[in-house]
Amino acid sequence: MAWLSGWNYRKTITVSASSVDTDLTAFPLAIPLATTSLDGHALANGHDIRITQSDGSTLIPHYFNGYTGAGYSGVKTLVPTIDADNGVELYLYYGRDDASDVSSKVDVLGEYAFFAPLDGYTSGQAEDANGYSLLAGGEPVAATGVIGGGVTIDAADYIYGGIDDYYGLVSALTVPDMAVSMVLQNWTWVNTASEVAFNIGSFSSGQNAFSLQLRPSTRDVRLQVRPGGDALTAEGASGKVSADDLHLSATLGISGTTLTAKVYVDGALKGTNTATVTETNLDFTNATQKFFRIGYTSIYGVHGVVDEVRIRKAATSDAWLKFEAANLMVAGNQITLGAEESRSGVPIALLMGGAV
Secondary structure, X not given: OOOOOOOOEEEEEEEOOOOOOOOEEEEEEEEOXXXXXXXXXXXXXXXXXXXXXXXXXXXXXXXXXXXXXXXXXXXXEEEEEEEOOOEEEEEEEEOOOOOOOOOOHHHHOOOEEEEEOOOOOOOOOOEOOOOOEEEOOOOOEEEEOOOOEEEEEEEOOEEEEOOOOOOOOOOOOEEOEEEEEEEEEEEEEOOOOOOEEEEEEOOHHHXXXXXXXXXXOOOEEEEEEEHHHOOEEEEOOOOOOOOOOEEEEEEEEEEOOEEEEEEEEOOEEEEEEEEEOOOOOEEOOOOOOOOEEEEOOOOOOEEXXXXXXXXXXXXXXXXXXXHHHHHHHOOOOOEEEOOOEEOOOOOXXXXXXXXX
């Protein structure tokens, strides 16, 4: 087995196929990674992290967002293929003091128009560590999320910003297909009228907009969308959502003049609807209402941790969302880290120091 030149330590990353229904390509795999996971041999800033394919030497892109346990969501890496029968095995390398930082959000999350891990918030600050504005009737509070840090939304709390400003949500999100996902933890039903939502744009005056909602009144997930003034709602089955940790997602797609909307809970399809539309693309970036909002919309009463929100600007299959939910929500994240291996033939002093 080849060894990445100059690196002193590695561990295998074994990705389970148990939640992979069909082969997945170019998947941004989330790897929760604490400093303790690397036996004290990695740099605190993560610059020495490298991930390779199963041959031990072919590098694949990764995005280091800070070690979990410190309020951040660890590492994401762009896996070329996750096999439906066998999963995949990768190598995680670390332990080189002079390593440069090659972490790249763009290379790993290039298909995502919006990615908000909501990490690194300190109570009382005007913005979180990623530049998100934080407004509230009360005030968002930092929390430990399902994967990395999150923000507690309570009553009238919400997070907002201009969609041009954060995490590469482009000013022209004009695509025929997209998917939106959000991760919630310890969600409680405070009253039957409350809802949590992720909104892009405004529904007023026929503006282009969408909203992904969790409604305690019927305990379902609902997607509302209005491209070009054509309204469509898709709803999940009532009684199917528990007050617990949740992965909510929805897909939108336009084919010809037909808009199809689907909603999912924990990767399972819960509702589908179609409508005839006049537009050929999903464009939620009209000039007058370019903003996003996570949390309170119009009615008090929500409570829980919002951990991550993302928009993928591509056609997204049921199998993709099932594995995404498992990767972000299931204990172990479908990943097993192997035992530490050290590079053979290197003097012990270099193994401890890491410089090559």
